[in-house]
Amino acid sequence: MQNEQAIGKRSIFKTDTKSLIGAVVMGIVFVIACQITGQIDNMLPWGKMGMLLINGTVWAFFTGILTLLYRQPGGLIAAEVEALISIMYTPLWPTFIFANGIASIWVSFVAVKCDMTKWSHHILAQGGVCVLGNAIVGVGLVLILGLPVSVAAVSSLITIAVTWPLATLAEKKVYDALLKSGMVK
């Protein structure tokens, strides 16, 4: 069912069945990617201290790329699939529900204003994803895990500093590769 609603010049919504189911299946890929990178992080010294930098990078990358691919509500669906399946491996899942959702909406907001062809567009999109997402997860670290506020704040700031550039790089490269593959128009 093609039922696209245009807002302004660029369409923010894509409600056809292909996008909805695509978002669901990609949401599962998102979960698998987070699982793999979580395991890699846990093999590293900072991972053992609870700072998941590679996982954070992949999380930010997927939140961004899936919203660019499936727009809304696909981006939100994929993000929330990840958040809800994360029940199986982290008690921070309630914060992921908010972090993933807000980050996805931010990317949509950027994609409406920019055509995502330049580096600056991806830097802006990922900046919001990393800052908003990690800030919310930081709140979760305090409320759910009971960590001291200073520890949660430092952890979030380090994660933002590392994941922002890496996720931007990954998002731009993969977005361009997907356009080249012809699987994304």
Next chain:
Amino acid sequence: MKPIIQLDITALTFPDEPEPALKNIKLNINAGEFIAITGGAASGKSLLLHTITSAAPKFYPCAINGTVTVADQNVSKLPLCQMADYLGYMMQEPQNQMVNRRVTDELAFGVANLNLSQDEIEHRVNVVMDFLGIRAFSDRTTDALSGGQAQKVVLGSILAMKTPILLLDQPTAELDPKTSSELYRHLGRLNREKKVTTLVVMDKSGAVLKDAHRVLVMEAGTVKDFLTVSEYHKKYGCRKNNRRAKPFQVDERYDVIKLSGASHTYKGGITGCQPLDFSLKKGDFTAIIGQNGSGKSTMLKLIEGLVKPSAGSVELFGTPVTRKNVGELRRRVGFLFQNPDDQIFCSSVRDEISYVLKNKNLSAQQSEQKIQETLDLIGLAGLEEMHPQRLSRGQRQLLALGSVVINDPELIIADEPTSGLNAAQSQVVMEKLAHLSGQGVTILLVTHDLAEARDFANRIVVMHNHQLALEFEAPKMDNYLNDLVRLELIEGGDF
């Protein structure tokens, strides 16, 4: 007789493509007919079905100059979901088409979308389960079904909707010959008893011709011939015998692969394979055949070192495979998988082919020479910069072969490399393997296609119930047909 499907297409063109993908098609299909569709690579067979369903242009955007009418309805004026009133469509990979976790939910999916009463849903699901004989696995989860079972469930879900037209795109491409025959028997019965108009894109076996009334031959996006089955047989004849003339140079003294009582049991006590004693000599070309789930894949995983033997031992090139040396041994082996998409990940054909050269100390000139030789061998020269996902399935399989061959493997293990390919594409892949075999490369092929095994291999090994059941010289296959029937690989008179 009144036509139920009418096509009058001058041109169907995809965006950014200069040439139309379909052109000058004028076709009338009568109600109750059973049509087999055939044709070479990129001839437009699947696209023709997509056009009848109206998935092209509604799902795959394109411009159509012409009209398509199904049951007196102009399909361009109907939303895609409304086409469910008129036709059911089954694609190649059944696992991709199931969207429910439980078999019964899947069977009821289409009927429930039609908003029928609970009693009617229940009744139709029961009728379909009995018709297809799938009650035995109705309470299973869909991911636990074998290829044949999954295909029947997808078909059942469509049949429950009682549509007057059924479209199927190579429905048996991944099934063993016996399961394929079973599926075609059901389709034949449906056509005869319920008068369901059936269009099937036939696979390379041509088994569907037993039940078909007419054969539509496609070429370069247009209808080349529309013949009765007997006319088709007369004009196109039987499948040609591709038996290679060059003798195999087998070195009986050297075992490239040796399994000594090797078995594997998966978690939960599920048998992968019973103790196997098997050896593959240097320069040999052996084909392994067997039903879906007979243990072929587990045997390959044992050889590849992807699973550990629960008992017995596995040797590659005279060396026992261990966790430590498996990486080193793999460098001498080329693995070609059933689905090329599992191994392709680079963003250009050149990058994909040259990936393994990164770890070799070759000069730029040597690398370039190897890349060009490989591209020539697999016939993808000129497409170096193309993204692999833009290639056809057959071309992607050739690319996967290229990425294997460039490493100069001493042994190639090919797991159903022609599954899902049409006859012409399969022929190309098999000829490349035969060419490599002629150069002395040892080849282990797993296939469902008995003719392929007979024509290209030197020796055939049959697996049944997780063990090796029979072994014979490939050219003598005709002497073993009764055994193949007994081992449930073919039905009497199939081959």
Next chain:
Amino acid sequence: MFKLKELDPRLKLTWCLFLVLTALVSRSILLNGILLGVILISELFSEKSLKAFKMLSIVLLIIGTQVLIINLIFGREGELLYAWGILQIYSGFIATSILAFLRIGIISFSAYQFGVHTDPMDMAQMLIHWRIPYRYAMLVPMVARFFPVMIGEYQSICNSQSARGVPNDTVVEKIRNLPASILPLMYRAMRISSDAALSVELRGYGRHATRNFQKKINLHPLEGMTIVCLMIGFGGVLIKTIL
């Protein structure tokens, strides 16, 4: 006999939300301890074992240990117990860690219990009852369906890459190989979802504004009353915490 699977999904969801929100709001170790006990007992009554929680328990144990160590080193609540250079240990870390341990247990086990013991089709019907269009609600069973499919796809890709000799032993190699395993998975996901979408559309997905189900959910009056009691109970916890 008491079976969690047979309860209405709305009751199970309310119970799950009650537990999660109470755990987040309350700082009482006793209350949190009781709630965790109730989850474990209900699971034991329903399933006769706690096997479903085994893997999650291991994960929570690791996270709990990390929380304990971080609170031990950085916690500044309570009295100073020990000091050695910049390392200072305060007494508050014990209570904070126990509370965190109980919280993560409640939050994880309750949600996991809801997910494991609720049929995805029932979840879809629950969403439809809340006026969510069925084209969106039916995505829940699709998640349940495609999760094992995609795990299988990922394993095939890993096997394929591994057989191709892609090195994947050290951490650096694992990081370097991420695109080699994730990109093909993304391509496969796109193809699978495209096939699935076409297949469902041609089986009438979206043909009508509503759809029927083989087995319908039905909220028993007793379950309805339990939902109201849980809401009142949470209100009580909230008021007590604020006051």
